[in-house]
Amino acid sequence: MIPDKTGIVLEGGGMRGMYTSGILDVLMENRIYVDGMVGVSAGIAFGCNYKSRQAGRALRYNVRFAKDKRYSGLMSLLKTGNYYNAYFAYKLVPTHYDVFDYNVFEDTPMECWAVCFDVKTGEAVYQRLDKVNDDFFEWIRASASMPVVAQPVEVGGRLLLDGGLADSIPLEFMMSKGYKRNVVILTREEGYRKTAEHGLWLMKPLLRKWPKVIQALEHRPALYNRQLQVVREQEREGNAFVFRPLKPLDVSRTTHDAMEMNRVYQQGREEALQRLDALKQFLAGPEEKPEANSTSDEQ
Numbered sequence: 001m002i003p004d005k006t007g008i009v010l011e012g013g014g015m016r017g018m019y020t021s022g023i024l025d026v027l028m029e030n031r032i033y034v035d036g037m038v039g040v041s042a043g044i045a046f047g048c049n050y051k052s053r054q055a056g057r058a059l060r061y062n063v064r065f066a067k068d069k070r071y072s073g074l075m076s077l078l079k080t081g082n083y084y085n086a087y088f089a090y091k092l093v094p095t096h097y098d099v100f101d102y103n104v105f106e107d108t109p110m111e112c113w114a115v116c117f118d119v120k121t122g123e124a125v126y127q128r129l130d131k132v133n134d135d136f137f138e139w140i141r142a143s144a145s146m147p148v149v150a151q152p153v154e155v156g157g158r159l160l161l162d163g164g165l166a167d168s169i170p171l172e173f174m175m176s177k178g179y180k181r182n183v184v185i186l187t188r189e190e191g192y193r194k195t196a197e198h199g200l201w202l203m204k205p206l207l208r209k210w211p212k213v214i215q216a217l218e219h220r221p222a223l224y225n226r227q228l229q230v231v232r233e234q235e236r237e238g239n240a241f242v243f244r245p246l247k248p249l250d251v252s253r254t255t256h257d258a259m260e261m262n263r264v265y266q267q268g269r270e271e272a273l274q275r276l277d278a279l280k281q282f283l284a285g286p287e288e289k290p291e292a293n294s295t296s297d298e299q
Contacts, residue, residue: 006034006283007179008050009171012041012144012164014253016187018261021046021058022268023185023243028055030276032283036111036179038126038170040163041144043185044114048129048140051112052105059265061098063258065089072254083149083254090137102132111177114143115163115170119152122212124166126173127156146253147213148206165216169227171234181285184231185243193228194221241282246271 039047046058065071076085094100116125127139142153142160152159197217207213234240
């Protein structure tokens with residue numbers, strides 16, 4: 001019997017993604033890997049280190065550059081239109097300051113997708129990431145480019161923004177790719193429901209050039225809450241193993257506080273360690289039932 005393909009689905013959420021990083025690092029330390037992964041925004045920006053087998057990297061460089069004006073901040077936003085400086089964060093950091101392991105990423109057979117949002121069509125774009133090149137980092141940057149605090153990224157012949165605008169929890173995407181059992185890492189606690197986008201009235205004038213973005217922001221709460229329901233259904237059916245923060249993470253999406261990053265990261269680690277045995281059992285799959293003994297020839 002061919003085992004079902006197993007996948008990991010990574011929600012975004014800015015620095016709430018440190019929770020995700022804590023979980024993924026525990027998985028790597030315990031040599032727990034799956035067949036494929038998909039990430040949205042911070043989910044793929046931090047989650048790509050799971051495929052490159054670099055435990056600790058996401059926390060390390062975010063703490064190191066937390067208060068470095070070259071990396072992120074209001075000055076970068078005013079000068080470049082991007083809160084996270086495109087050149088420093090996506091060019092220099094992975095190639096000079098905290099080197100991303102290109103070779104391991106490319107050699108690891110795990111399939112990997114980044115989710116982006118096409119600002120002209122309003123569609124979700126799922127880009128498979130196999131080769132580490134300039135476009136690789138641009139796809140990740142696009143997936144993590146939040147409206148207003150980032151400019152659309154031109155890559156693959158498209159103008160793209162944060163994938164969470166179109167598909168915040170891409171579990172159904174993974175199911176459509178044949179991944180029957182999935183680990184879903186959410187960054188919102190149990191019972192969370194998304195309401196109308198905070199400050200949308202203020203964002204609308206700034207986004208008037210991109211009406212599909214405004215439309216996506218208006219529809220996002222209903223879409224997100226529907227996706228939470230899909231996650232619950234799959235969990236009940238035994239097809240999804242879901243990590244949700246046991247308590248609200250209560251961290252700003254763009255925090256510069258290294259202690260806060262560490263706190264959220266440690267919460268992810270602790271919750272992963274608590275559920276490690278259950279996770280291993282889920283990934284191992286259901287036990288095969290022995291075939292019934294034949295009675296026609298043996299009796």
